[in-house]
Amino acid sequence: MALIEVQNLRKEFKRVIPKTGFLSGVRNLWNSNYHTHVAVDDISFQVEEGELLGYIGPNGAGKSTSIKMLTGILVPTAGSVKIAGLTPWKNRREHTQNIGVVFGQKTQLWWDIPVIESFRVLKTIYKIPDDQYLRNLNQFRDLLEIDQFENTPVRQLSLGQRMRADLAASLLHDPKILFLDEPTIGVDVLAKERLRTFIKEINRTRGVTVLLTTHDMQDIEKLCNRMAIIDDGNILYDGSIDDLKSKFGNERTLVIELDDAPYRLNLPGTRVLREEGPRVWLAFNRDQLSASDIMMRVAEHHTIRDLTVEEPEIESIVREIYEGGMSGQKKEEEHVPVLDLQ
Template identity: 50%
Template sequence: MTAIVVKDLVKEFRQYRRFSGFFGSIKSLVTREHTVLRAVDNVSFKIEKGEAVGYLGPNGAGKSTMIKMLTGILVPTSGHVRLMNTIPHKSRRENANKIGVVFGQRSQLWWDLPVMDSFELHKYVYKIPGSKFKDNLNFCVDMLRIADFINKPVRQLSLGQRMRVEIAMALLHDPEILFLDEPTIGLDVMAKDSIREFLRTVNREKKVTIMLTTHDLKDIEEICPRMVIVNNGHLVYDGAVTNLKSQLGNQRKITVEFKSNPGQINLPGTHLVFDEGRRKQFSFDRGTASVFDLLATLSNQYTVEDVSLEDADIEEVIRTLYKQLEDPLNTANNLQNVTKSLSEQVAVR
């Protein structure tokens, strides 16, 4: 079953012109001159029920605008969007019962009340049956480990504790789709690991569809097998994380520890990343150099004690993609060609 359908979606904003100076201020009051900013530009994709999808893009790419249209906050300029066979902005109440939303920078908790009071209010607003509320509450309390502070006022919680509570409350009414906007922003390593583990469990065991926007690419690697990437309002990639890594993650790194410092080494086909005397790291492309040839070259000339090999991680892959998109030649006119070079299965699945 398809959970989310987005077809040729467009969202435009009017940006009214302001004039400088005293007379310019007066003119700004009466003029209606404006430019049109297209935040989302003909984007199409589908997300099946039970999928976990990362929605990525640079700042200003249109991620938050898309989430607001999917949750019914904004009305599209044109195109179509459906969530579980409902149109979000036309059926806001019905849509609210089907989704859970967590914004990393905004809270839905009552600041001066104990956490449990916010949960009880959520139960009343969503008309959650007592047995379902109890089961879901126990599940969230156990998995997110929030029992120790569930009766504390929200204002006394740390950022990590508050974020765990936010996620718990978003799931109390058994939503079919969970939208998360920067859920791990500003959190320490332990808090991030706890939230990631919980989201993986919810997606796997409860089949909750997850759409996650984040700048922490570790979230994507651990939670979302699929990525949708946008840039300047355009869709530029829709596919598996592994596929993108195989296409753009050609860079590999080899770290070599020698018995003694061999001094400066010129290794053809590689680039020296760092030199710490006995320990050196080289980077190279898969197609231009072989690991075995590099090791053979080094071992024939020097005494090698240890070797480690690293493939490009998802951060390096996304960085490579963004650099390609920043190329002035990759304008909107030939964006389709850039997209095609990344994947043969871009846009609508």
């Protein structure tokens, strides 16, 4: 049995349709006109122990609502969730012992007390034995260097420091599963790298299963081997990043440096993305053309000094899926128009 089993999960929110006009403020107090908003429509997936799953989607797709149901904060309208055999919103106490949660936008720590005091409060709440607490604290001092700021109140920490403290706090009780909702949001490049290294390390060494939501595709590329793309409350894609690239990322870019300016470089099946002096970036569909075909055609008119083939960026594949859904047909028509050879 998988560690996380989600089946036909659905969440509807009732929203009041506001009354307008005379005394609307008062009349809205007794307003019983609702419309139903479907935040999560019908989601099913499974996560095996030790997996690191990226859960991504555009704003409003339903990611946070899903995470809130998986952590037991929200009760779904329909569907089922079993995590380590428990139903999160029914077995909240036992479930809380199994999970750690970090919301990048909101700290779980107490704002006005030093970080280490927050940790002590958590030690009491989770009934963490002394030896386990000290072992974990020392490891986090080592890996996250929290000793540099553990006596500082949370409100005085930088965002990167706060995220390190939140991550450490979420793991003090040795949870099996870690839910990370945008853990790198707003932090600088170096701090992001440090957080990613830590997440990878605890997944590798402790076998912690991680479900990560993020808008940063670098997080996904560097951390996850599997990703689920969600939009409008439904899963559009669930699979490996390599599969996503090979199924949907059939566009490659050939960067050619010529001896002269790329005059008359107008080849069927390619699209000029950029020109910079003697360099030109040509997009092509690798199912229809090969880099060597293009090279030969270019060599008929120019002397080639250098060339490289760039793989598709996961960022651009995901952007295309957000914009055009999963239809490969649409993407090909839009992105690789056939040009006439001059």
